[in-house]
Structures are given as structure tokens and as C-alpha cells.
Amino acid sequence: MFAIELSTKLDIDAVRREFPILAKPLPNGMPLVYLDSGATAQKPRQVIDKLVECLENYNANVHRGIHALGDRVTTELEAAREKVREFIGAAEVEEIIFTSGTTMSINLVANAWGRKFLKPSDEILVNEMEHHANLVPWQQIAHATGARLRFIPLTADGRLDLSTLDEVLTERTKLVAVTALSNVLGTINPIDEIAARAKALGALVLVDGAQSVPHAPTNVRSPDIDFLAFSGHKLYGPTGIGVMYGKRKLLESMDPFLCGGNMIRRVRKESSDFAELPAKFEAGTLPIAEAIALGSAVDYVQSLGFAAISAHEHALTKRAYEKLSQIPGLVIVGPGLEHRGAIISFTVEGVHPHDMAELLDRRGVAVRAGHHCTMPLHELLKVTATTRASFALYNTLAEVDALCEAIEYARKVFRRK
Amino acid sequence: MSDELYDDYILDNYESPYHKGHLEHPTIAHEDENPLCGDYVHLELLVDNDQVKEARFDGHGCAISQAAASILTREIEGKSLDELKGFQAPQMLKLLQVPLTASRQKCGLLCFKILKTMIYTLDDKKTST
Numbered sequence: 001m002f003a004i005e006l007s008t009k010l011d012i013d014a015v016r017r018e019f020p021i022l023a024k025p026l027p028n029g030m031p032l033v034y035l036d037s038g039a040t041a042q043k044p045r046q047v048i049d050k051l052v053e054c055l056e057n058y059n060a061n062v063h064r065g066i067h068a069l070g071d072r073v074t075t076e077l078e079a080a081r082e083k084v085r086e087f088i089g090a091a092e093v094e095e096i097i098f099t100s101g102t103t104m105s106i107n108l109v110a111n112a113w114g115r116k117f118l119k120p121s122d123e124i125l126v127n128e129m130e131h132h133a134n135l136v137p138w139q140q141i142a143h144a145t146g147a148r149l150r151f152i153p154l155t156a157d158g159r160l161d162l163s164t165l166d167e168v169l170t171e172r173t174k175l176v177a178v179t180a181l182s183n184v185l186g187t188i189n190p191i192d193e194i195a196a197r198a199k200a201l202g203a204l205v206l207v208d209g210a211q212s213v214p215h216a217p218t219n220v221r222s223p224d225i226d227f228l229a230f231s232g233h234k235l236y237g238p239t240g241i242g243v244m245y246g247k248r249k250l251l252e253s254m255d256p257f258l259c260g261g262n263m264i265r266r267v268r269k270e271s272s273d274f275a276e277l278p279a280k281f282e283a284g285t286l287p288i289a290e291a292i293a294l295g296s297a298v299d300y301v302q303s304l305g306f307a308a309i310s311a312h313e314h315a316l317t318k319r320a321y322e323k324l325s326q327i328p329g330l331v332i333v334g335p336g337l338e339h340r341g342a343i344i345s346f347t348v349e350g351v352h353p354h355d356m357a358e359l360l361d362r363r364g365v366a367v368r369a370g371h372h373c374t375m376p377l378h379e380l381l382k383v384t385a386t387t388r389a390s391f392a393l394y395n396t397l398a399e400v401d402a403l404c405e406a407i408e409y410a411r412k413v414f415r416r417k
Numbered sequence: 418m419s420d421e422l423y424d425d426y427i428l429d430n431y432e433s434p435y436h437k438g439h440l441e442h443p444t445i446a447h448e449d450e451n452p453l454c455g456d457y458v459h460l461e462l463l464v465d466n467d468q469v470k471e472a473r474f475d476g477h478g479c480a481i482s483q484a485a486a487s488i489l490t491r492e493i494e495g496k497s498l499d500e501l502k503g504f505q506a507p508q509m510l511k512l513l514q515v516p517l518t519a520s521r522q523k524c525g526l527l528c529f530k531i532l533k534t535m536i537y538t539l540d541d542k543k544t545s546t
Contacts, residue, residue: 354454354479354524358422370454384455384477413420414480415428 030364038390080295120146185334
């Protein structure tokens with residue numbers, strides 16, 4: 001493949017013009033300062049256009065209709081699948097399973113692989129920073145199979161404590177389920193080292209890429225991982241579409257999770273044969289337009305390039321980290337900048353996160369407050385909730401400043417000096 | 418600096434709550450939380466002769482949930498159980514004196530929900546004895 005010259009600097013004004021929602025004032029007249037991309041990212045024009053194009057011009061079911069629309073939509077869907085394959089460095093396009101999102105992807109692996117292969121003496125290695133979507137499915141599978149959950153301890157600053165990894169990663173470990181980027185702490189986990197050490201013991205590795213895939217390059221063959229789950233909607237694509245990557249050998253060995261249309265080869269009265277990959281794991285009708293538009297989201301991100309995206313998002317995170325650290329009573333959870341992606345969660349003395357989020361909203365600043373689907377982590381941090389600002393490629397340094405000013409406003413409302 | 422939601426009435430009740438603590442011998446105690454946001458309220462009543470003599474609450478969470486608990490304990494002391502049976506959610510919201518969006522009504526009504534559960538539990542006990 002020929003090299004494409006990509007700028008390492010984003011033209012942020014041009015980027016923002018691609019996102020129609022960013023130019024629309026809020027009901028209270030304030031401009032939108034959207035710092036909740038960790039929950040869902042806004043959509044660029046080309047993703048919106050692709051959705052509309054599909055629905056207006058070639059809406060039909062895929063892999064079924066022997067007609068012009070059916071042919072066209074199938075071609076488009078498979079082109080999107082190929083874009084995703086290339087984007088994450090998978091060896092084969094059949095290893096890209098479309099799902100409804102990260103949650104479904106992990107549930108698919110937990111059920112289709114875990115129920116079949118886990119035994120009572122086996123262990124699944126997780127940790128307390130995982131999103132509920134990468135913890136609860138494993139709890140359920142452990143209950144069902146008798147396998148046991150083990151936890152990699154966390155350091156005081158919210159990183160995985162690999163100094164004790166030998167104690168929890170053993171020959172009994174059959175799978176390590178780990179996020180590449182914590183949705184609360186912002187911690188970038190060392191997937192290279194974890195994958196290498198897991199492989200050495202014969203354990204499989206599942207990476208939750210929901211937060212990492214939109215912000216940094218992903219290659220499922222380096223480091224060598226077995227399963228990757230991520231969502232389209234955090235990658236500037238539509239909701240309702242996600243991806244489960246699995247190595248062909250593993251996918252072939254697994255039984256189907258959901259059963260019904262599309263995933264069968266032959267159905268008899270008492271038993272059935274299943275379709276080839278990827279259809280074997282794509283029962284029923286896919287979110288077709290959404291999958292096709294996910295292909296456009298991948299194109300969009302690649303057109304900017306991760307060099308420029310990462311540099312920009314790091315600059316935003318650095319500015320936010322430094323300015324937030326100056327606010328009296330504000331405590332940032334998680335590690336320092338060198339181990340942190342574009343997420344900062346914090347508490348402010350005397351102002352509950354829900355009150356904080358409500359007051360930031362008065363200033364047009366959209367953040368998330370709560371436990372962010374990580375209740376065990378919040379228990380460990382000994383807080384019931386945090387406020388989270390998460391950045392994306394369309395955010396500006398001025399928006400970081402707006403966040404800090406809005407926090408000062410909230411502190412004043414709560415009579416904090 | 419003032420705000421339409423976080424006015425002095427709410428903030429005073431949040432920061433210096435009325436009757437926060439515990440009763441030595443509560444007739445009934447009950448607690449609940451909003452699992453999504455972690456607001457938590459525990460409510461205790463001393464009931465004598467079908468009348469609330471004393472009320473105490475404990476809890477943690479957003480200003481709205483905690484201020485509402487403070488305001489509620491003040492409101493219900495001295496009221497009869499029959500009066501409290503007629504006490505409805507819109508009245509509770511009115512007591513807060515600030516406009517709540519749909520998503521924040523859950524915070525403002527947490528203590529009310531607990532009270533209602535207690536009242537019906539007391540009623541049940543009465544009819545079954």
C-alpha cells in the first residue's frame with residue numbers, strides 16, 4: 001500500500017464544520033461545549049449523509065434479495081466490513097462480526113466461547129476498572145461454568161498493578177478480559193505486556209476497545225489479541241452497530257450465540273447446520289444502514305489520521321489536567337498525563353457530581369456524572385460518583401477553558417471559596 | 418451567585434439539614450437509593466397514636482436528594498398517618514420551591530418514596546393485627 005501524507009495537525013475549524021450539531025445553540029441559547037464523547041461521539045456530515053444515502057437509495061435486506069437493491073446494499077455492507085478489517089489490522093474479513101455494540105460483542109464471546117470451553121478449575125482474569133459490560137458477562141459465565149474470576153489489582157493512581165500479575169495470571173487463566181482505555185480513570189493499559197504474558201501461559205486475550213479504538217491506532221495482530229470489542233457510536237458512527245473481532249480459529253470452534261435467520265446453512269426439524277463466518281454470529285437482520293455508515297466513520301477517522309488526532313486530543317487533555325488541578329477542592333481520579341487518554345473524571349469538594357453536571361449544563365458544558373457503569377471501581381475509589389469530561393477530535397482548547405470556568409461557577413453557586 | 422435550582426433554601430437544607438441523624442427507638446425505618454446516581458436516603462419515624470412525633474434522616478447524594486429529605490422531615494413531624502396517606506408527589510415537589518426537570522425529580526422524590534413505603538407498611542401492620 002502506498003503511503004499517504006497526513007498532516008500531524010488538525011485544522012480544527014474545518015473539523016468542526018463537519019459536525020452539524022456543534023454549530024447548533026442549546027435550548028438555553030448557549031453554544032454547545034460537548035465533553036461527553038466517551039458516552040457517545042457526535043457524527044460528522046459524511047456519516048449522516050451515508051445513513052441517508054442508504055435509506056433513500058438502496059435500502060433492502062442484505063444477503064437475501066435477488067434484486068438490484070439487494071445486490072447494492074450487500075456490496076456496500078461488505079465494503080464497510082472490509083474497511084473495519086483494514087482499520088483494526090485483522091487478517092481476514094470473515095473475522096469481523098457486526099454486533100449491536102461493545103456490550104453485545106463481549107456477551108457474544110462470553111456465551112459462545114465461555115460456556116463451551118470454561119471448566120470449574122479455570123480462571124478468567126479481569127480487574128476493577130472494567131466497565132460493567134466487561135465484568136458482568138464474565139460473572140455470569142463464571143456462575144454458569146464454575147470457573148473463577150480473578151482480579152489484577154490496581155495501583156493507588158488507577159493503573160493495573162503488573163508487579164503482582166504473576167500471582168493472578170497463571171496456567172489456570174483461560175482468558176484475560178481487559179480494557180485498553182478506562183472509561184473513568186482514562187488509564188491507557190499496557191495491552192502489549194498483558195497480551196505477551198497471557199500468551200506465554202496459553203491464555204486468550206479479549207480487549208474492550210470501546211474507548212481506545214476512536215482515539216489511537218488498533219492492530220489486533222500487534223500486540224497479538226484474540227478478541228476485540230468496540231462500538232460504532234463512540235467512533236463517530238451510528239448507535240446500534242458495533243464489532244466483535246475474533247481470530248478465525250476461535251470463531252470456528254465456538255457455537256453460535258444468537259440463533260435464527262441468516263446464521264444457518266440448513267435447518268431440519270430437530271437440528272441445524274450453521275452458516276460460515278461471519279454470518280454464523282450475525283443472526284437476524286443487521287442494522288444495515290448503520291453498519292454501512294460505520295464504514296464512512298472509519299474513512300473519516302482515517303482521513304484525519306491518528307497522528308493528528310492523538311496529538312490534538314493529548315493537547316486538550318494536558319490543558320484540562322493542568323487547569324483542573326488548580327481548582328480548589330477538585331480531585332482528579334486516575335493516573336498522570338503520561339498514562340492517560342482523553343478522559344478526566346473528578347470530584348469537587350462540597351458539590352455532588354449530579355449537581356456539578358446540572359450546573360455545567362447551565363453553561364452549555366455537557367459532561368457525564370455518576371458511576372459510569374463502573375460500580376466496583378467507584379467503591380474502590382470510595383466515592384459514589386464522579387464527574388467525567390471526555391474529549392474528542394472536534395474539541396478545542398477554548399472548550400477546556402469553558403469547562404474550568406463552568407466548574408468555578410458551580411463552586412460559587414455552592415458557596416465554595 | 419445564585420441559581421434558580423440551587424437557591425438558598427435548597428443549599429441551606431443541604432448544608433445544614435434539619436433532623437439529620439438517628440432516633441433512639443424508631444417505630445419504623447426504611448431506606449432506598451437511586452442506583453444510577455447513588456443518591457441514598459435512610460428515614461426513621463417515631464409514631465405514636467397514629468401520629469409522626471419525630472423524623473430523622475441520614476444519607477448522601479446530590480443537593481436535591483438531601484435537601485428534599487431535610488425538608489420532608491420538617492414537614493411530616495406532627496402529621497397524622499391519615500394526612501400523610503393523602504400527601505402526594507406534586508405536593509412534595511411544591512415543597513422544594515424550585516423547578517425540577519424530569520431527570521431530577523427522581524432525586525427530589527427519593528425521600529417521598531421511602532415515606533410512602535413506610536406509611537403503607539404501618540397500615541399493613543395495623544390491618545393484620
